[in-house]
Amino acid sequence: xxxxxxxxxxxxxxxxxxxxxxxxxxxxxxxxxxxxxxxxxxxxxxxxxxxxxxxxxxxxxxxxxxxxxxxxxxxxxxxxxxxxxxxxxxxxxxxxxxxxxxxxxxxxxxxxxxxxxxxxxxxxxxxxxxxxxxxxxxxxxxxxxxxxxxxxxxxxxxxxxxxxxxxxxxxxxxxxxxxxxxxxxxxxxxxxxxxxxxxxxxxxxxxxxxxxxxxxxxxxxxxxxxxxxxxxxxxxxxxxxxxxxxxxxxxxxxxxxxxxxxxxxxxxxxxxxxxxxxxxxxxxxxxxxxxxxxxxxxxxxxxxxxxxxxxxxxxxxxxxxxxxxxxxxxxxxxxxxxxxxxxxxxxxxxxxxxxxxxxxxxxxxxxxxxxxxxxxxxxxxxxxxxxxxxxxxxxxxxxxxxxxxxxxxxxxxxxxxxxxxxxxxxxxxxxxxxxxxxxxxxxxxxxxxxx
Amino acid sequence: xxxxxxxxxxxxxxxxxxxxxxxxxxxxxxxxxxxxxxxxxxxxxxxxxxxxxxxxxxxxxxxxxxxxxxxxxxxxxxxxxxxxxxxxxxxxxxxxxxxxxxxxxxxxxxxxxxxxxxxxxxxxxxxxxxxxxxxxxxxxxxxxxxxxxxxxxxxxxxxxxxx
Numbered sequence: 001x002x003x004x005x006x007x008x009x010x011x012x013x014x015x016x017x018x019x020x021x022x023x024x025x026x027x028x029x030x031x032x033x034x035x036x037x038x039x040x041x042x043x044x045x046x047x048x049x050x051x052x053x054x055x056x057x058x059x060x061x062x063x064x065x066x067x068x069x070x071x072x073x074x075x076x077x078x079x080x081x082x083x084x085x086x087x088x089x090x091x092x093x094x095x096x097x098x099x100x101x102x103x104x105x106x107x108x109x110x111x112x113x114x115x116x117x118x119x120x121x122x123x124x125x126x127x128x129x130x131x132x133x134x135x136x137x138x139x140x141x142x143x144x145x146x147x148x149x150x151x152x153x154x155x156x157x158x159x160x161x162x163x164x165x166x167x168x169x170x171x172x173x174x175x176x177x178x179x180x181x182x183x184x185x186x187x188x189x190x191x192x193x194x195x196x197x198x199x200x201x202x203x204x205x206x207x208x209x210x211x212x213x214x215x216x217x218x219x220x221x222x223x224x225x226x227x228x229x230x231x232x233x234x235x236x237x238x239x240x241x242x243x244x245x246x247x248x249x250x251x252x253x254x255x256x257x258x259x260x261x262x263x264x265x266x267x268x269x270x271x272x273x274x275x276x277x278x279x280x281x282x283x284x285x286x287x288x289x290x291x292x293x294x295x296x297x298x299x300x301x302x303x304x305x306x307x308x309x310x311x312x313x314x315x316x317x318x319x320x321x322x323x324x325x326x327x328x329x330x331x332x333x334x335x336x337x338x339x340x341x342x343x344x345x346x347x348x349x350x351x352x353x354x355x356x357x358x359x360x361x362x363x364x365x366x367x368x369x370x371x372x373x374x375x376x377x378x379x380x381x382x383x384x385x386x387x388x389x390x391x392x393x394x395x396x397x398x399x400x401x402x403x404x405x406x407x408x409x410x411x412x413x414x415x416x417x418x419x420x421x422x423x424x425x426x427x428x429x430x431x432x433x434x435x436x437x438x439x440x441x442x443x444x445x446x447x448x449x450x451x
Numbered sequence: 452x453x454x455x456x457x458x459x460x461x462x463x464x465x466x467x468x469x470x471x472x473x474x475x476x477x478x479x480x481x482x483x484x485x486x487x488x489x490x491x492x493x494x495x496x497x498x499x500x501x502x503x504x505x506x507x508x509x510x511x512x513x514x515x516x517x518x519x520x521x522x523x524x525x526x527x528x529x530x531x532x533x534x535x536x537x538x539x540x541x542x543x544x545x546x547x548x549x550x551x552x553x554x555x556x557x558x559x560x561x562x563x564x565x566x567x568x569x570x571x572x573x574x575x576x577x578x579x580x581x582x583x584x585x586x587x588x589x590x591x592x593x594x595x596x597x598x599x600x601x602x603x604x605x606x607x608x609x610x611x612x613x614x
Binding site: 187189190191214217230235237258260261274278280281302305318320324325348349362367388389407410411412414415441442 | 515551553555556559562566567584585591595596597
């Protein structure tokens with residue numbers, strides 16, 4: 001409850017001071033693989049001694065201004081679109097740069113954009129203002145300020161990153177987000193799995209279950225801090241609902257058998273999942289408000305891994321009704337089922353992009369696993385990455401990045417197994433290992449937290 | 452012209468012989484390793500446990516399949532006979548898949564495999580009340596290896612005493 005009030009307060013006091021319109025010269029094209037990331041300078045946020053000491057007492061951080069700027073720098077670098085320059089080369093002090101940068105100095109080190117800012121301690125709160133400058137045009141592009149509780153300092157860094165990303169690319173950012181995943185430990189034959197959650201940059205990792213029972217495939221509600229997942233509690237595999245804020249859990253629906261592969265509808269009001277009985281798996285939905293269960297598919301095959309289109313009108317899923325696992329699209333009432341995957345190999349785990357145009361998938365062909373994307377009508381298939389084993393892509397909320405998990409091959413003695421999270425841009429560039437304290441699988445990306 | 456052709460042909464034949472011999476040797480080694488598999492279904496006994504004397508606890512499947520082989524049917528018939536004799540015993544059929552599939556599909560596949568064993572037990576007179584089905588998908592392999600033999604051991608339905 002306290003947390004919620006805090007959050008509410010945070011959003012309440014998050015405000016805009018100087019909305020500015022300028023004609024920007026810098027523009028970052030994110031539709032193609034970006035091999036020349038934009039060089040920019042992230043100046044440490046300036047802070048006076050008094051504020052520095054106050055924050056050091058509360059947060060145990062020597063200089064919260066430079067800590068926040070490091071978060072911004074890391075986010076922008078990880079995106080692959082920006083190249084934050086080394087701070088050693090900076091000629092201008094943070095406080096002066098924030099008032100009026102000497103553009104020629106920043107131009108000299110080849111920065112095309114500059115981020116400056118200031119942190120102050122006001123009434124036990126953290127006040128941050130920041131500015132984005134266009135070096136070549138010699139103009140201010142954006143200026144914003146927020147006030148929040150000091151404990152929110154990392155989120156401030158993410159919000160600044162999102163604003164900069166949005167201003168420079170024209171698309172919403174994805175930094176003020178979290179990732180829920182399954183943490184894995186122990187030998188391959190007896191893996192202990194726990195639900196875990198972390199900030200998108202790996203900070204604030206937290207375990208949500210103890211590992212007493214097997215848990216799989218957590219997925220975020222796109223509209224709230226709820227999660228749906230599969231748990232083997234009492235050795236009965238069932239779909240559960242978990243409120244991350246309160247920790248309360250409940251079973252979804254009353255099915256006489258295994259329910260699995262859950263996902264939320266785009267408005268967060270329904271859960272779509274599979275129910276397995278007598279060797280057949282069909283797709284069902286349950287309305288979370290009135291608890292009404294609807295059967296969507298009715299076929300002797302395995303129908304699973306359902307995902308809604310962002311407008312909620314269509315459902316994509318994988319089915320082996322043709323003999324092998326392939327991807328299908330149907331109306332959300334289950335009518336008009338059409339197969340969309342026709343390439344070589346088998347296809348699974350369709351996930352509709354938040355932008356609506358693409359479906360990400362896993363493909364198995366000739367002993368290799370691929371993560372790829374295709375249009376919702378099955379055309380334009382594009383494979384982004386190939387590996388020994390990888391699956392289960394999940395989209396960043398802006399539909400530009402996919403996170404998935406990858407497993408390694410074991411040797412003849414069964415040693416050398418690992419499971420890790422990876423991310424890759426829609427362009428197929430910028431493949432990155434996402435660090436986690438333990439092995440990890442089944443990632444799901446949250447929406448922007450401010451939303 | 453002609454001598455060179457003969458020479459060329461002889462060389463080709465010799466080369467072909469060498470290649471074929473190489474193949475033959477390789478094949479022998481392959482059968483040695485895979486003596487425990489027929490097609491890609493496991494036929495060995497390394498991982499098998501016994502519910503009672505002469506009653507193996509598990510059956511194995513080919514990739515992506517849930518069809519029972521002749522050997523599997525024999526195993527299940529012996530399980531059915533044992534269950535008829537021990538009418539107070541209930542069982543859980545645990546269905547499993549290998550690691551070469553997506554997690555969610557494998558959960559469904561494990562369920563389908565266990566059900567195929569369940570159906571067979573029922574045709575041999577075991578009441579469905581005594582049998583429950585539980586799929587682990589690819590979550591509980593018996594062999595941690597990443598090779599066809601290990602995968603064949605993992606594609607299984609195991610009959611476990613529930614009481």
